[in-house]
Amino acid sequence: MAERIILVGMMGAGKTTVGAALAARLGWHHLDSDAQVMADTGRTVPELFSEEGESIFRAAESRVLAAALGGDASVVVSAAGGVVLSAENRSLLARSGTVVWLRADPELLVRRVGSGVGRPLLEDDPATRLVSLEQERRPLYQSLATVVVDVDHLSPDQVVERILNDPGVVALTVGRAGGT
Numbered sequence: 001m002a003e004r005i006i007l008v009g010m011m012g013a014g015k016t017t018v019g020a021a022l023a024a025r026l027g028w029h030h031l032d033s034d035a036q037v038m039a040d041t042g043r044t045v046p047e048l049f050s051e052e053g054e055s056i057f058r059a060a061e062s063r064v065l066a067a068a069l070g071g072d073a074s075v076v077v078s079a080a081g082g083v084v085l086s087a088e089n090r091s092l093l094a095r096s097g098t099v100v101w102l103r104a105d106p107e108l109l110v111r112r113v114g115s116g117v118g119r120p121l122l123e124d125d126p127a128t129r130l131v132s133l134e135q136e137r138r139p140l141y142q143s144l145a146t147v148v149v150d151v152d153h154l155s156p157d158q159v160v161e162r163i164l165n166d167p168g169v170v171a172l173t174v175g176r177a178g179g180t
Helices: 015-026 033-041 045-052 054-068 081-085 087-096 106-113 126-144 156-165 167-173
Strands: 004-008 029-032 075-078 098-103 147-150
Touching (some): 004 015, 004 081, 029 033, 033 054, 054 075, 081 087, 087 126, 098 126, 098 167, 106 126, 147 156
Parallel strands (some): 004 075, 004 098, 029 075, 098 147
């Protein structure tokens, strides 16, 4: 049976970087939602937002999430930050694998995303909007997470180590190629 670790959290939390490093450590595949949306639609996230609107982007986001979680290979999925807004996506996440919330202080997120260029939800006032989005999504991430890693003062490698050393993840990876 395919094992899945799904990284959730806000933009800027490090899901893509940590996901790639974690997958490499485990010898698993890595899928990044935003990259998959681009491959699926032929457009970047900002292009899709500006040309088709948020609802079309969210539909593409849901399609790629379902595809990522429906395969036979063990995989680390770096889920898009807003994927938790859909009740259907939350249900899919909850039943599809180990959900790891990369939790970050909003101040760190603001520093990491900077001016918000390339992030359609942040373009007007990145700092205020990011804090608002984090407050809205926090309970959703919390309700799904089987593992929580506070990333504020950790390097990506340290985040990977925390994930791999969590008892829920150890049970997935023991005895697997590349596992701990």
